[in-house]
Amino acid sequence: MSSILEGLSPVQRQAATHKDGPLVVFAGAGSGKTRIITTRIAYLIEQGVRPWEILAVTFTNKAAAEMRQRIQRLTFDGQRCHIATFHSACARWLREFAEHLGFTSDFSIYDDSDSTSALKKVIKSLTVEAELGPLVVEMRAFIHSAKTNGLFPSDLAQLSPALRDQIPDGGEEIYRRYQETLAASNAMDFGDLIMNVLLLLRRNTQVRGVLQSRYAYLMVDEFQDTNKSQLELVRTLCERHRNLFVVGDDDQSIYSWRGATPENILGFEKMYADAQRVTMAQNYRSAANIVAAASGLIGHNTHRAAKQLFSEVPEGEPISYRLESDGEMEAWHVIETVKRELTRFHYSDFAIFYRTNSQSRLLEEALRRENIPYKVFGTVRFYDRLEVKDILAYFRLVVNPNDDVSLRRIINVPARAIGKKAMQDIEAHAERLGLSLMATIKELGSSDGGRLGTKLSVVVTTLETISQQLQKAPLAECVSLLLEMIDYKSYLQKKFPDQFLDKNENIHELSTAIANFSQRNPTSSLADWLQMVTLDREEEEEGTMGGVSLMTLHTSKGLEFKRVFIVGVEEGLIPHRNSTDDPALLEEERRLFYVGMTRAREKLSLISARERTTFNQRSVNEPSQFLREIPERYLQCDSIATQERFIGAAKSFDPGEISYEYAELDESMLTAGSKVRHPTYGMGIIEGLEKQFNNTKAVVRFNDFGLRKVSVSQLELPGSNLF
Numbered sequence: 001m002s003s004i005l006e007g008l009s010p011v012q013r014q015a016a017t018h019k020d021g022p023l024v025v026f027a028g029a030g031s032g033k034t035r036i037i038t039t040r041i042a043y044l045i046e047q048g049v050r051p052w053e054i055l056a057v058t059f060t061n062k063a064a065a066e067m068r069q070r071i072q073r074l075t076f077d078g079q080r081c082h083i084a085t086f087h088s089a090c091a092r093w094l095r096e097f098a099e100h101l102g103f104t105s106d107f108s109i110y111d112d113s114d115s116t117s118a119l120k121k122v123i124k125s126l127t128v129e130a131e132l133g134p135l136v137v138e139m140r141a142f143i144h145s146a147k148t149n150g151l152f153p154s155d156l157a158q159l160s161p162a163l164r165d166q167i168p169d170g171g172e173e174i175y176r177r178y179q180e181t182l183a184a185s186n187a188m189d190f191g192d193l194i195m196n197v198l199l200l201l202r203r204n205t206q207v208r209g210v211l212q213s214r215y216a217y218l219m220v221d222e223f224q225d226t227n228k229s230q231l232e233l234v235r236t237l238c239e240r241h242r243n244l245f246v247v248g249d250d251d252q253s254i255y256s257w258r259g260a261t262p263e264n265i266l267g268f269e270k271m272y273a274d275a276q277r278v279t280m281a282q283n284y285r286s287a288a289n290i291v292a293a294a295s296g297l298i299g300h301n302t303h304r305a306a307k308q309l310f311s312e313v314p315e316g317e318p319i320s321y322r323l324e325s326d327g328e329m330e331a332w333h334v335i336e337t338v339k340r341e342l343t344r345f346h347y348s349d350f351a352i353f354y355r356t357n358s359q360s361r362l363l364e365e366a367l368r369r370e371n372i373p374y375k376v377f378g379t380v381r382f383y384d385r386l387e388v389k390d391i392l393a394y395f396r397l398v399v400n401p402n403d404d405v406s407l408r409r410i411i412n413v414p415a416r417a418i419g420k421k422a423m424q425d426i427e428a429h430a431e432r433l434g435l436s437l438m439a440t441i442k443e444l445g446s447s448d449g450g451r452l453g454t455k456l457s458v459v460v461t462t463l464e465t466i467s468q469q470l471q472k473a474p475l476a477e478c479v480s481l482l483l484e485m486i487d488y489k490s491y492l493q494k495k496f497p498d499q500f501l502d503k504n505e506n507i508h509e510l511s512t513a514i515a516n517f518s519q520r521n522p523t524s525s526l527a528d529w530l531q532m533v534t535l536d537r538e539e540e541e542e543g544t545m546g547g548v549s550l551m552t553l554h555t556s557k558g559l560e561f562k563r564v565f566i567v568g569v570e571e572g573l574i575p576h577r578n579s580t581d582d583p584a585l586l587e588e589e590r591r592l593f594y595v596g597m598t599r600a601r602e603k604l605s606l607i608s609a610r611e612r613t614t615f616n617q618r619s620v621n622e623p624s625q626f627l628r629e630i631p632e633r634y635l636q637c638d639s640i641a642t643q644e645r646f647i648g649a650a651k652s653f654d655p656g657e658i659s660y661e662y663a664e665l666d667e668s669m670l671t672a673g674s675k676v677r678h679p680t681y682g683m684g685i686i687e688g689l690e691k692q693f694n695n696t697k698a699v700v701r702f703n704d705f706g707l708r709k710v711s712v713s714q715l716e717l718p719g720s721n722l723f
Contacts, residue, residue, distance in 0.1 A: 005017065008039065015247075015280065016040045021242060029594075030284055030598060031283060031284065032280065033247045038074060039074065041071050041075075042074035051078065052081070053215060053217060054215070055237070056082070056219040058222060061085060063222075063558070087190060090233075091193050094196055097200055100204050103186055103188075109190070114187075115182075118181050118185070118187075119143075120136055121181065123135055125177070133494035136494075139178075144259075148258070152195070153172060153175045194233060201233070202236075211237055217243045220245070220247070221248070226264045227260050231264050234246075242272075250262040251301070251307075254553075254557065254591050279305075282311065284311070287314060287601070287602055290311075293634035295309040297594055301587045301590055302587070303584075309598075320635075320636050321606045321608075321635055321638070322637070323607075324608065327359075330607050334607065335367060338548060339370065347546050347547050351559070352566075353567070355568050356552065357552060358506050361506075364382050364550070367548060375548075375550070376551070377550065378551050378552060385503075394406070395482075397410070397438070398466065399530060401467070407437045411437075411459060414488065426441060429444065444456050445459070445460045466482065466486070470526060475517070475525065475529065515613070562603070563602060564597075565606075566605070569627065570608040571623070590626060608624065618671045619673045620675045669717065672687060678714055678715055683702065684700040687699045697712070700715070
């Protein structure tokens with residue numbers, strides 16, 4: 001047996017030694033798929049295949065780099081293989097064959113900002129649409145969808161009537177003009193890198209012949225993440241030799257919003273009737289309890305390849321589940337657990353996963369309070385996010401009008417036509433006079449009769465009005481008041497159409513943070529809150545290595561940690577509220593939860609919050625339906641009867657048998673947003689509370705009867721099963 005195959009299991013060896021013809025490897029989480037790909041490449045070279053005839057594609061530069069390093073450790077000739085991401089491989093071919101498309105080899109590759117700018121220019125030339133922002137968002141999404149489905153503008157006319165009805169008004173013309181604009185600029189966007197290679201493969205027999213002859217063996221990593229265009233690219237490249245080797249896990253397909261579909265791997269054997277299949281179900285990463293629990297969960301998906309993940313790693317501890325009263329208590333519990341377990345784990349062993357980026361705020365604040373180093377993956381820290389820093393800059397100017405850094409940040413946010421040259425002139429004038437920037441723009445606004453003076457006069461008036469209003473307003477209302485005064489959300493939607501939803505969530509979370517601070521410190525001012533935030537952040541260890549890792553569930557894919565917490569395991573987050581009415585999206589949410597669970601090597605905790613606050617509105621959430629899909633024997637529940645007034649909360653439970661009921665209702669448990677039940681009207685949501693003598697009335701919007709005003713003594717919180 002070849003030395004490069006040593007240590008492989010029989011199933012792994014079967015995949016690694018496959019030579020000719022199509023093969024699909026269903027590689028479960030932690031089953032060693034990267035090892036199989038790299039070992040197979042080394043094995044092919046050992047069997048006499050020329051390394052430059054081997055092409056392996058994956059999705060990230062990091063994965064491609066790791067693959068190259070592993071292959072080179074196995075065989076010196078591995079460095080002569082072509083190992084790349086889909087986009088970098090296509091960019092390389094397009095540099096080579098650019099002239100066949102009318103481009104030069106030094107064409108530009110537009111990033112999101114560049115392509116959005118080009119699209120705006122096209123739309124402006126074709127429409128007098130007043131609200132450009134929403135139209136740009138719609139057209140970007142449409143063009144992205146067209147390209148992930150392999151459709152050029154000329155292909156749209158051939159679509160069925162049902163599909164054509166989904167094209168936005170003017171979409172075909174805008175798409176065509178956009179592509180013409182890019183071509184005129186000798187530029188391509190990221191979608192074009194694959195689309196233009198497809199165009200060559202479809203239409204240019206010379207290029208198609210060269211590329212099909214060049215690669216005798218083609219391997220694709222993470223095949224479940226491919227979209228329709230990538231599938232066509234792969235299938236066309238391997239038409240001549242048919243040596244296509246794909247590896248993936250349909251249970252980890254979590255990128256439908258990027259056009260990825262598990263159908264590509266599930267339907268592989270239909271595309272290639274002679275394809276062989278290998279299923280690698282042994283997980284080498286995680287404790288057996290974690291693997292069994294995750295397998296029990298994912299087994300509830302109906303659209304998947306049959307497989308049962310297992311582990312021979314020792315059983316380990318049961319997965320712990322805890323229901324906390326709110327988001328702050330959730331964060332507190334996680335951080336206290338981290339501190340308690342430092343005798344067993346290092347900071348770098350811990351990871352906290354969540355569904356949305358805005359959930360990181362409470363966790364970050366708790367970590368800072370306890371001086372625990374941490375790193376946020378996939379995005380910047382909460383208080384370093386652009387939209388948060390913009391709002392903080394306005395607040396700092398209210399407290400300190402001579403804050404030059406803050407004024408410099410927001411003087412053109414939202415856009416006020418004060419360009420870089422104007423700012424240089426203002427700063428030079430301030431330096432000559434020895435004044436702050438605020439004093440300088442006031443002076444120029446009153447003395448300069450030109451266009452700049454007029455613009456600065458408007459800025460001064462705006463900032464003074466903001467200052468007056470915020471100083472009088474309750475602290476909890478400062479964010480919403482500022483947003484309204486400067487129409488900041490419209491600015492964000494126009495400038496960051498693709499990121500608007502995330503940025504809007506972060507603003508809501510900032511508003512919640514201030515409201516919580518105000519509630520705890522009712523006499524505090526905006527200056528007090530800014531001081532608290534600033535001092536907390538000063539104590540952070542910037543760039544700390546070895547800290548606790550924070551990231552979304554999407555970002556966690558491909559990583560592993562000894563100790564994992566998944567927070568927000570509740571309806572509306574996991575699964576996300578946008579998916580609950582669509583069976584296909586609900587299955588993807590289950591896959592996402594499965595991905596998060598299988599990142600844990602030794603210990604896993606799941607936490608829910610019964611209440612969350614968003615933009616000063618409290619909502620009551622049920623624990624996730626996915627919790628009852630985890631086999632009972634692998635899940636241990638912590639009791640929190642003293643916090644949540646549950647009767648009968650148990651250390652462990654059978655989701656089908658145990659029901660949690662509330663003790664006598666305490667009016668303080670009722671807030672706007674609470675779900676309640678009335679003996680006559682049924683289920684509803686409280687919209688407000690009113691005191692009437694010794695009786696409290698609740699204004700409730702009932703599901704079947706609309707608004708009614710009823711006594712709170714007639715209401716009860718839901719007494720149905722916890723799950």
